[in-house]
Amino acid sequence: xxxxxxxxxxxxxWLVNNGVAAHLAQSPRQVITLKDGxxxxxxxxxxxxxxxxxxxxxxxxxxxxxxxxxxxxxxxxVYQRPLNITEEMKGKRLFLYFEGVNSVAHVFMNRxxxxxxxxxYTAFCFEITxxxxxGENLLEVWVSNAYRTDVLPISxxxxxxxxxxxxxxxxxxxxxxxxPSFYASPGVFVHQQNISEEKADIVVESRLSLKGNxxxxxxxxxxxxxxxxxxxVSETSVTDSIVRQAIRIERPILxxxxxxxxxYHVAVELYEGDRLRDKVVQRTGFRYxxxxxxxxxxxxxxxxxxxxxxxxxxxxGKASALEQEDYxxxxxxxxxxxATAMRLAHYPxxxxxxxxxxxxxxxxxxEIPMCGPGGQAFTGYVETEGFKNNARQAxxxxxxxxxxxxxxxxxxxxxxxxxSDGKKFVEYDDPIPFTKELNTLFKSIDTSRLTALATCVDQxxxxxxxxxxxxNKYFGWYKDAAPSVSKFFDQAHDTSxxxxxxxxxxxxxxxxxxxxxxxxxxxxxxxxxxxEEAQAYCHEGNWDAFRKRPFLWAKFIWVFxxxxxxxxxxxxxxGFNDKGLLTYDRKTKKDxxxxxxxxxxxxxxxxITSRRFTRRTNPETDVKVYSNLSEVxxxxxxxxxxxxxxxxxxxxxxxxxxxxKGQNDIRVEGKSGKTVLVDTCIWYYLDK
Numbered sequence: 231x232x233x234x235x236x237x238x239x240x241x242x243x244w245l246v247n248n249g250v251a252a253h254l255a256q257s258p259r260q261v262i263t264l265k266d267g268x269x270x271x272x273x274x275x276x277x278x279x280x281x282x283x284x285x286x287x288x289x290x291x292x293x294x295x296x297x298x299x300x301x302x303x304x305x306x307x308v309y310q311r312p313l314n315i316t317e318e319m320k321g322k323r324l325f326l327y328f329e330g331v332n333s334v335a336h337v338f339m340n341r342x343x344x345x346x347x348x349x350x351y352t353a354f355c356f357e358i359t360x361x362x363x364x365g366e367n368l369l370e371v372w373v374s375n376a377y378r379t380d381v382l383p384i385s386x387x388x389x390x391x392x393x394x395x396x397x398x399x400x401x402x403x404x405x406x407x408x409x410p411s412f413y414a415s416p417g418v419f420v421h422q423q424n425i426s427e428e429k430a431d432i433v434v435e436s437r438l439s440l441k442g443n444x445x446x447x448x449x450x451x452x453x454x455x456x457x458x459x460x461x462x463v464s465e466t467s468v469t470d471s472i473v474r475q476a477i478r479i480e481r482p483i484l485x486x487x488x489x490x491x492x493x494y495h496v497a498v499e500l501y502e503g504d505r506l507r508d509k510v511v512q513r514t515g516f517r518y519x520x521x522x523x524x525x526x527x528x529x530x531x532x533x534x535x536x537x538x539x540x541x542x543x544x545x546x547g548k549a550s551a552l553e554q555e556d557y558x559x560x561x562x563x564x565x566x567x568x569a570t571a572m573r574l575a576h577y578p579x580x581x582x583x584x585x586x587x588x589x590x591x592x593x594x595x596x597e598i599p600m601c602g603p604g605g606q607a608f609t610g611y612v613e614t615e616g617f618k619n620n621a622r623q624a625x626x627x628x629x630x631x632x633x634x635x636x637x638x639x640x641x642x643x644x645x646x647x648x649x650s651d652g653k654k655f656v657e658y659d660d661p662i663p664f665t666k667e668l669n670t671l672f673k674s675i676d677t678s679r680l681t682a683l684a685t686c687v688d689q690x691x692x693x694x695x696x697x698x699x700x701x702n703k704y705f706g707w708y709k710d711a712a713p714s715v716s717k718f719f720d721q722a723h724d725t726s727x728x729x730x731x732x733x734x735x736x737x738x739x740x741x742x743x744x745x746x747x748x749x750x751x752x753x754x755x756x757x758x759x760x761x762e763e764a765q766a767y768c769h770e771g772n773w774d775a776f777r778k779r780p781f782l783w784a785k786f787i788w789v790f791x792x793x794x795x796x797x798x799x800x801x802x803x804x805g806f807n808d809k810g811l812l813t814y815d816r817k818t819k820k821d822x823x824x825x826x827x828x829x830x831x832x833x834x835x836x837x838i839t840s841r842r843f844t845r846r847t848n849p850e851t852d853v854k855v856y857s858n859l860s861e862v863x864x865x866x867x868x869x870x871x872x873x874x875x876x877x878x879x880x881x882x883x884x885x886x887x888x889x890x891k892g893q894n895d896i897r898v899e900g901k902s903g904k905t906v907l908v909d910t911c912i913w914y915y916l917d918k
Contacts, residue, residue, distance in 0.1 A: 338372070339368070447507075464477050560583075639679060739808040834905070836898055
């Protein structure tokens with residue numbers, strides 16, 4: 231027994247010396263998630279007795295279109311719930327923290343105004359300490375997603391879902407705390423100033439809200455590695471509401487994308503004497519990166535080919551009111567393709583996607599919701615103080631709220647804010663001066679990351695507005711053929727005046743119910759016929775050009791999954807953009823998904839394309855397979871048709887394969903070591 235006690239004491243001493251006990255110490259603050267107990271109704275209800283509908287947060291009232299239309303309600307709803315203030319909260323400070331209310335929120339406590347927030351994709355926080363009473367209180371949020379010129383986005387090729395579409399919380403703190411009210415940020419910012427394999431020099435900036443006597447307050451910051459071992463510590467007397475602590479970590483393990491997404495914990499603790507008053511823990515990773523106009527993106531000194539998807543927060547049956555399971559599923563699908571990067575379009579996404587990108591090593595471009603037409607006449611920018619103030623606010627909220635995520639390398643200023651080009655577009659107001667202002671604002675808050683913008687108009691208008699330029703170009707989908715990609719981006723590179731050029735969007739629509747062979751190339755932009763084979767062909771042509779051009783600093787597919795957008799009247803269902811490589815419900819992976827999986831993911835695979843083209847009227851067909859195996863053998867109705875090796879883009883095409891009348895069993899197989907991989911499908915050849 232004595233030996234056991236000695237062991238426990240030694241273990242405790244080791245924990246204290248290594249900072250783990252302090253790191254694991256529970257914070258005095260409470261975070262209570264307000265998920266249940268909500269109800270809502272239209273603000274226009276004329277009767278006091280009009281019924282409320284019970285809901286669970288996150289929630290949106292726009293999951294579906296108005297029946298028979300591609301229109302959805304853009305109105306004001308009243309959400310309410312009781313808020314119980316317990317005896318334990320007496321003497322504490324209380325904050326309401328909303329992760330996202332789309333698009334305008336007016337918050338009331340016991341029918342008294344708490345505050346207003348403009349913008350649906352960033353968090354906001356209000357203190358309610360002096361506006362509540364012990365026991366039950368009434369919390370109301372009036373939510374509007376109506377069009378407003380002082381709320382971004384004014385327009386865009388996506389639906390602006392109304393509601394409390396992200397979680398909300400009640401934060402309970404001591405009188406002195408690390409403030410949750412500074413742009414609804416964590417109040418702790420890890421500035422990476424000098425990062426290398428030898429050392430990581432950082433400055434931890436903490437913002438405090440102090441109500442009591444400042445005498446005797448100290449701030450202790452502990453940096454712990456992934457195993458919760460203390461690697462650095464700093465302790466500072468508090469003399470101001472902003473505390474900056476310079477810390478050095480010797481021989482850090484760098485956050486290195488998918489190779490090693492290594493994360494540290496930074497625990498900031500506020501003490502009054504020996505008493506812990508507040509604590510905030512942030513995860514971060516140490517890394518350095520750059521973009522060369524001729525060689526592309528470099529992470530920690532090594533070239534990293536950035537390719538992946540643009541992604542909207544829009545899932546069948548939930549719209550933008552996603553839950554943790556939805557983020558996890560999307561990340562698993564992104565990882566399955568082998569993508570290295572994502573562009574979070576066209577607004578700040580919810581916190582889980584940033585966390586998952588940190589954990590899985592996915593490089594991020596994230597942007598404010600300043601976006602242009604997507605096929606509309608309005609070009610995206612109006613010269614009003616309301617518009618500009620909301621954009622400035624969006625920049626500050628995005629940067630401060632997401633500051634510590636190592637996955638974020640690029641801040642996006644806008645998407646398709648257009649200027650008059652003398653050809654197709656006529657601007658409302660000139661956006662160039664304000665774009666430069668926003669670029670300067672991003673840089674004033676965060677000097678460590680690069681800024682980017684996405685254009686579909688001659689890039690020379692925008693040179694000098696950001697660090698990086700990227701293009702939304704749909705070669706092979708609108709009027710241009712896929713081979714034009716090479717010529718276009720070589721010219722863009724030559725005229726960029728040394729500014730790196732990338733691809734922010736490319737792709738084509740596809741319905742899993744539409745098929746065509748032989749494939750007829752034509753403009754399908756506004757067509758209701760979107761064959762799956764045309765999408766795959768388009769992506770093959772684009773990727774063939776991109777893979778040969780390392781100067782393209784990133785390549786982002788439009789789009790990860792199909793999503794709702796009221797303006798689209800095309801494809802098999804109006805009100806949808808079907809350029810996704812997955813269906814809206816994420817249940818079906820289109821052929822193009824497997825094209826990229828074969829090219830990006832080294833995991834052995836073989837996949838028969840056009841598998842859903844089951845009823846055929848041609849007696850002969852090509853059989854195309856995507857595979858990263860060394861060779862694949864094709865069998866039709868049990869008869870061997872030949873063995874072939876994939877080309878440079880992991881394709882194998884057997885030409886003019888004859889089909890029997892009726893059912894045809896298609897089978898391919900290949901070996902990975904001793905493992906045999908097989909894929910099958912059934913086609914029917916029927917006379918016309």
